[in-house]
Amino acid sequence: MKSKVKNPGKQFIVLALFLLSIGLIAGVLSGLIYIVPEFLKESLGFISLRPLHVSSVMFWIIIGATGCVYSGMWYLARKPVIKVLSKIQMAMWLIALIGIYGSYLTGNFGGREYWEFNPVWALPIALSWVVFLVGFISMAKSIKRWPVYVWMWLTGIIFFLFIFSENYLWIFPYFRENFVTDMTIQWKVNGSLVGSLNQLLYGTSFFLMDRISKNENAKIGFSKLAFGMYFLGLTNLMFNWGHHIYNLPTDNYIRYVAYIVSMTEWIFFVKIIYNWKKQLTEFKTYYSFFPYRFLMATEFWVFVNMGQAILMSIPVLNLYTHGTHVTVAHSMGTTIGINSMILLAAGFMFLIPKTEQTNKPARILSIAYWSLQISLVLLFVSLDIAGFKKGQWQLDPNQSSFGTMMETLRPWFILLVISGIGIMSSFTVFIVYLLKKVLKNGK
Amino acid sequence: MKSIKISVPAIFFIALCLLFLVFSFSIYLKPYSISTFQKNEFELAGKGRLVWQKYNCQACHQLYGLGGYLGPDLTNEFRKLNKNEDALRAFFKGGMKQMPQFNLSKEEEIQLIEFLKSTDATGNADPRKYKILSNGMTEQYEK
Numbered sequence: 001m002k003s004k005v006k007n008p009g010k011q012f013i014v015l016a017l018f019l020l021s022i023g024l025i026a027g028v029l030s031g032l033i034y035i036v037p038e039f040l041k042e043s044l045g046f047i048s049l050r051p052l053h054v055s056s057v058m059f060w061i062i063i064g065a066t067g068c069v070y071s072g073m074w075y076l077a078r079k080p081v082i083k084v085l086s087k088i089q090m091a092m093w094l095i096a097l098i099g100i101y102g103s104y105l106t107g108n109f110g111g112r113e114y115w116e117f118n119p120v121w122a123l124p125i126a127l128s129w130v131v132f133l134v135g136f137i138s139m140a141k142s143i144k145r146w147p148v149y150v151w152m153w154l155t156g157i158i159f160f161l162f163i164f165s166e167n168y169l170w171i172f173p174y175f176r177e178n179f180v181t182d183m184t185i186q187w188k189v190n191g192s193l194v195g196s197l198n199q200l201l202y203g204t205s206f207f208l209m210d211r212i213s214k215n216e217n218a219k220i221g222f223s224k225l226a227f228g229m230y231f232l233g234l235t236n237l238m239f240n241w242g243h244h245i246y247n248l249p250t251d252n253y254i255r256y257v258a259y260i261v262s263m264t265e266w267i268f269f270v271k272i273i274y275n276w277k278k279q280l281t282e283f284k285t286y287y288s289f290f291p292y293r294f295l296m297a298t299e300f301w302v303f304v305n306m307g308q309a310i311l312m313s314i315p316v317l318n319l320y321t322h323g324t325h326v327t328v329a330h331s332m333g334t335t336i337g338i339n340s341m342i343l344l345a346a347g348f349m350f351l352i353p354k355t356e357q358t359n360k361p362a363r364i365l366s367i368a369y370w371s372l373q374i375s376l377v378l379l380f381v382s383l384d385i386a387g388f389k390k391g392q393w394q395l396d397p398n399q400s401s402f403g404t405m406m407e408t409l410r411p412w413f414i415l416l417v418i419s420g421i422g423i424m425s426s427f428t429v430f431i432v433y434l435l436k437k438v439l440k441n442g443k
Numbered sequence: 444m445k446s447i448k449i450s451v452p453a454i455f456f457i458a459l460c461l462l463f464l465v466f467s468f469s470i471y472l473k474p475y476s477i478s479t480f481q482k483n484e485f486e487l488a489g490k491g492r493l494v495w496q497k498y499n500c501q502a503c504h505q506l507y508g509l510g511g512y513l514g515p516d517l518t519n520e521f522r523k524l525n526k527n528e529d530a531l532r533a534f535f536k537g538g539m540k541q542m543p544q545f546n547l548s549k550e551e552e553i554q555l556i557e558f559l560k561s562t563d564a565t566g567n568a569d570p571r572k573y574k575i576l577s578n579g580m581t582e583q584y585e586k
Binding site: 033034037038041042045046047048050051109110111112113116146151155166169170173174175176177178179180181182183184185186187188227230231234235238239244245246247248249251254255256257259314315316318319320322323324325328394395397402403 | 450452455456459462463466467470471473474485486488489492493496497498499501502503505506507508509510511512513514515516540541543561562565566568569570571573575579580581583
C-alpha cells in the first residue's frame, strides 16, 4: 500500500548519481597515472585521486542503497515514511561529503584505506546511520509479516552501523599499537562492510524481482529458499572476511573459520547454475524492460565474480593472487557488475514514473547497456591478466625489480584505461537520462 | 502478562549475532596478552602508523599485500634496505616516478621508520616464504 508522502528515497538516488560521476572521472584520471607517471603529479596526484575515486564509488553504493531501502519501504509501509528523519539524514550526509571532498582536495588525510579523509567526518556519517535505523524500524513496525528483503535491509543497516564504528577502533592506541590485531580488525571491517552493503543491495534486488514478476509462484519474498540464502549470506558477512588476511601472521582459527565459511559460497554458485535455464526464459520475456535487464546483468556478474571469489578464498590459490590486480578485478567486477547494476535497475524503477516506464527503450540506452557490459569484460580481463603476471613475479625465485615488473604490465594498463573510458561514457548516458527524467517530473 | 512471540528468522538472527560478537571480542582482546615492555616499544610505532595514514602511503603501498598497487609492498622494506634508516629517509625526501617528495618533520620521520621496523618484525610478507599445507592452507615458514 502506497503512502501519500512522496518517495524520500529519490533524493538519495539522485545524490548517489552525482557521486558516481565524480568517481568515474577520478577513476579514469587515476588509471592514466599508471601509464603517464608524471600526470597531475604536482597537483592532485595519485594520493588524492585514488581516494576521490574509491570513496565516491563507495558513497554511490552506500547512498544509492539508502535510497533503495527508503523507496522499497515507501511501497511497503502502511504509514507515512518519517519525512523529517530522511531530511536529517540527508543533511548529515551533505555535511560529511563537503568535509570529505574538502579533506581530499586539500590533502588533509588521516584515515584508513577507502576512508582516507580526516576521521572527524566519519561522525556525521555514523549519526546519519543512527537516524536511518530509527526511521527504518518505525516504518518496519507497521509490516506484520516481514518478507526476506525487509530482513536483509534491517541486517544491512544494523551491521553497517556496527562495522563502521569498528572501523574507527584504530583511534585508540590499545588497538593501533598492536600491528597484527589492528590489520586483522581493519580487514574484518573491509570484508564485513561489503557484506552489509550486499544485504541492502541484494534485498533491493529481491524486492525489484518481486515487483517485476507477474508470476505469483515465482515471488520470493517469503520462500524458504530465499530465507536460507539470506542466512547463508549473513554467515558469510560475519565470518568470511578472513580470506583477505591469509598471509598475515594472525591466529590460525581466524584463517580456518574464513576458509571453511567461504567454501559455503559453492551453494550460491550451484544455485545460480541450477536456475540458469529458467532465468533465460524470463530474460527473453522481460528483456526490453530496463530494470529487469540490469538485474539479469547482475546475475551474470554474480556468477563470474563469485566463481573468482571462491577460487581466491582457497589459501593455496590466494597465495598467487593476493596483493595483485586479480583482487582489483574482483572488486571492480562486484562494484560495477553487481552493485551498480542493481542500483541502475532501482534508478529506472524508482526515478521514472510508472506511466513513463516502457518496454520500448531508446536505442541509445541499449547501446550504452551493451557498451557497459563489454567495457567491463575488457576491464576485468586486463586486470586479471595484469594480476596473474604480477602473481608470477611475486613467486619467481629470480625476481626482477618492482619497476621492471610494472613496465611489463603496461599494455594491460592501457587496455584498463580504454575500458575505463568506455565504462565512464556508458554510465554517463544512464546518469544523464535518469537526471533528465527527474528534472522533467519534478522532485 | 502479554507473552512475546519471536519468529523463527528472529531466533536465527539473534543466535548468529551472538556468535559474531563472541568472535569479534576474541579478536579485540588479543592486545591484552602483550607484555608492558612490548607495549612501550610499540607506542612509537603506533604513532608512525598515524604518519603512514596522514601522508596516505596506503594509496600506493601495501603491507602484507593489503593496500594500493602502484608501489611495492613495504612490510619488509626496512630489511630489504639492510636496516639502513638513512636509505628510508632518502626515499621519503626524494620521491620517485609517481611518488612525490614528502616534507616529513624529524619527529614524523622517526615515527614512520619505527612503524616500518615494527611491520618488518612481525614476519615475512614475501609469498615465496610460505609453505602449502595438505589441507590447502598456507603458513609462513620463514620470519
